[in-house]
Amino acid sequence: MTTLTLGKAINEGLRRALAGEDKVVLLGEDIGTLGGVFRVTDGLKAEFGEHRVVDTPLSEAGIVGTAVGLAYRGFRPVVEIQFDGFVYPGFDQLVAQVAKLHYRSRGNVRMPITIRMPFGGGIGAAEHHSESPEAYFAHTAGLRVVACSNPADAYVMIQQAIASDDPVIFLEPKRRYHVKGEVDETASLADAKPMGVASVVASGSEVTLVTYGALVQTARDAAVAAAEDGVSIEVIDLRSISPVDYATIEASVRRTGRLVITHEAGQQGGVGAELVASITERCFEFLEAAPVRVTGHDIPYPPAKLERHHLPDLDRILDGVDRALGRPNSLSGVEA
Amino acid sequence: MNPSDRDATGLLTRPDEFVQLVTSTGERRADADFDPWVSDVDTAALGRLYRDMAIVRRLDTEATALQRQGELGLWPPLAGQEAAQIGSARAMRDDDFAFTSYREHGVAWCRGVGPAELLTVWRGSAASGWNPFEHGIAVPQIIIGAQALHATGYAMGAAWEGSDAATVAYFGDGATSEGDVNEAFVFAASFDAPVVFFCQNNHWAISEPVGLQSKQHLARRADGFGMPGIRVDGNDVLAVLAATRIALDRARHGKGPTLIEAVTYRMGPHTTADDPKRYRTDDELADWRARDPLTRVLALLATTGFDTEALERDVAEEAAQAAAELRAAVTTIPDPEPMSVFDHVYAEPNSHLARQRDHYARYLAMFEDADDTERGAR
Numbered sequence: 001m002t003t004l005t006l007g008k009a010i011n012e013g014l015r016r017a018l019a020g021e022d023k024v025v026l027l028g029e030d031i032g033t034l035g036g037v038f039r040v041t042d043g044l045k046a047e048f049g050e051h052r053v054v055d056t057p058l059s060e061a062g063i064v065g066t067a068v069g070l071a072y073r074g075f076r077p078v079v080e081i082q083f084d085g086f087v088y089p090g091f092d093q094l095v096a097q098v099a100k101l102h103y104r105s106r107g108n109v110r111m112p113i114t115i116r117m118p119f120g121g122g123i124g125a126a127e128h129h130s131e132s133p134e135a136y137f138a139h140t141a142g143l144r145v146v147a148c149s150n151p152a153d154a155y156v157m158i159q160q161a162i163a164s165d166d167p168v169i170f171l172e173p174k175r176r177y178h179v180k181g182e183v184d185e186t187a188s189l190a191d192a193k194p195m196g197v198a199s200v201v202a203s204g205s206e207v208t209l210v211t212y213g214a215l216v217q218t219a220r221d222a223a224v225a226a227a228e229d230g231v232s233i234e235v236i237d238l239r240s241i242s243p244v245d246y247a248t249i250e251a252s253v254r255r256t257g258r259l260v261i262t263h264e265a266g267q268q269g270g271v272g273a274e275l276v277a278s279i280t281e282r283c284f285e286f287l288e289a290a291p292v293r294v295t296g297h298d299i300p301y302p303p304a305k306l307e308r309h310h311l312p313d314l315d316r317i318l319d320g321v322d323r324a325l326g327r328p329n330s331l332s333g334v335e336a
Numbered sequence: 337m338n339p340s341d342r343d344a345t346g347l348l349t350r351p352d353e354f355v356q357l358v359t360s361t362g363e364r365r366a367d368a369d370f371d372p373w374v375s376d377v378d379t380a381a382l383g384r385l386y387r388d389m390a391i392v393r394r395l396d397t398e399a400t401a402l403q404r405q406g407e408l409g410l411w412p413p414l415a416g417q418e419a420a421q422i423g424s425a426r427a428m429r430d431d432d433f434a435f436t437s438y439r440e441h442g443v444a445w446c447r448g449v450g451p452a453e454l455l456t457v458w459r460g461s462a463a464s465g466w467n468p469f470e471h472g473i474a475v476p477q478i479i480i481g482a483q484a485l486h487a488t489g490y491a492m493g494a495a496w497e498g499s500d501a502a503t504v505a506y507f508g509d510g511a512t513s514e515g516d517v518n519e520a521f522v523f524a525a526s527f528d529a530p531v532v533f534f535c536q537n538n539h540w541a542i543s544e545p546v547g548l549q550s551k552q553h554l555a556r557r558a559d560g561f562g563m564p565g566i567r568v569d570g571n572d573v574l575a576v577l578a579a580t581r582i583a584l585d586r587a588r589h590g591k592g593p594t595l596i597e598a599v600t601y602r603m604g605p606h607t608t609a610d611d612p613k614r615y616r617t618d619d620e621l622a623d624w625r626a627r628d629p630l631t632r633v634l635a636l637l638a639t640t641g642f643d644t645e646a647l648e649r650d651v652a653e654e655a656a657q658a659a660a661e662l663r664a665a666v667t668t669i670p671d672p673e674p675m676s677v678f679d680h681v682y683a684e685p686n687s688h689l690a691r692q693r694d695h696y697a698r699y700l701a702m703f704e705d706a707d708d709t710e711r712g713a714r
Binding site for chain 1: 679
């Protein structure tokens, strides 16, 4: 076991992928000489050369679109989108090309492209640097969407994403880049938990609390705080946003009877909406209360000094838990 | 681009000139820069280029008829652009790769795409009719200009692998306004990608004239990106062949991308769903008919004593045969099985889609006892 930050764990995962397969190439803005604005690709250009770790012109459509051509040629491109809010110029190439080419070519052309993206807020950043665009991609057939939450998962999941023959949107919780954890760099990838399987990261019996990315730690903290209050919360780290591992969530909800979902992204048409609908369809008779969403507001991401009023935090999550439990909460007495 | 490269091969940048080796009346114009690139094209070879053009024109007519008769849902005719497509595609090697839009049936023909493969998309049976790796031509692209980036990425990869294979990106005048095309120019120039940007300026993006896309010759844009631009008579198959050979040779020798503007004309509608009478005049069409890409080749051959009557007769027979094969092929394209709607969305198993697929299979199974398994028969 080695102690690594989440960012360094991704760096090591990328290094192992580059070393293991000649066709893996990294493309992005500032990822080479600088090592990325978060240093996630630090040292990789020096180690593997400028044709494996490629500093590109400043064009997200260009980066994703050339990755499509490289995939046609047999490469496994790993694309870095510098910040979540910068992905939109590349949106057409992602949803109309990357996502659809395997289908359009009737399986002849594979798009084993990994699109890495730091996502989420909480770092006091400028506009367009704190967004959570995952629902757009989860809505897009042909893409897989995953989010890591800790160094051990990050190290394994980035390699799994690169090894996948499907395109993967790989979301990195930027405010957790510096969080440290134990990583087993000697473990075989073949034995690792598949990327599409969720993790129960805290066991509990009264409420199932589902989240992903940076909020996994917040949810765990909430579970600890709730336990002091006598409430038992089971926390599930979704890991895969598309497809969702419903088996794990369903098994939990059948025991707890209550579901709370939290994410930084806005509520409308969000990942939480899909989870609530699907879990309600699958195990309505086990639910003892209406599922609850604790999300960012449906607003443009606010200025840094207001982001604490946007992002779900421990107290807002516990308020949602209280709602699910029918305990006094902020919406007590408010009609739906 | 190194300015000295341009000096050494001064022919490369001709963004304002209209390179023409065969006039619309079939006169051969000497061009010291371009002639050497087609010195191997004797009368027999010219006859073969005529054959390609005549056959794809005939196939195009037949496909339009098939659409009118309800066998195809839609067809985007290439009529008028035969020289641009045949001249460029015949310059390619087998191991080169073409990324096209949806109108490059002539390119597909040169790459060996068969009749059923060609029509599959337009019959609505699948989003692609052929395996790109069998023919060295990508799945046709409908998003305007998106393929320019794919061609560039492919070319970058080929160069990194040490291959001297080149890539040709086909797009139209309308596409030059798209970000993707301009971004492809930047990437290709920065990485010296072995790609040829082959722009068929057919003067119309559906109803919008090329003047709405650009206030200057499209080939002139190349200079701003640091690559050579060539403006060529796109209805002159010999000039197109020469220009494309020059650009491909440049690509193979590590000199990076070239932009070719092939000036041509879309004689027909944008697609069979379009009515060009609403936006352009009969006079304009007549003017371009006088610059037909096929007749000038026959006229040139006639001046050399070549038996053009025999060529015309033989090619017409061959084209009629190809058209008959196309017509026969359309009904051989299998209607897709209902459950195949779920195929190939992902390369790997996907739990979400597997469940949806299973539910739909159960739904369809409810009708198995009925006389007709079609849903509507309920």
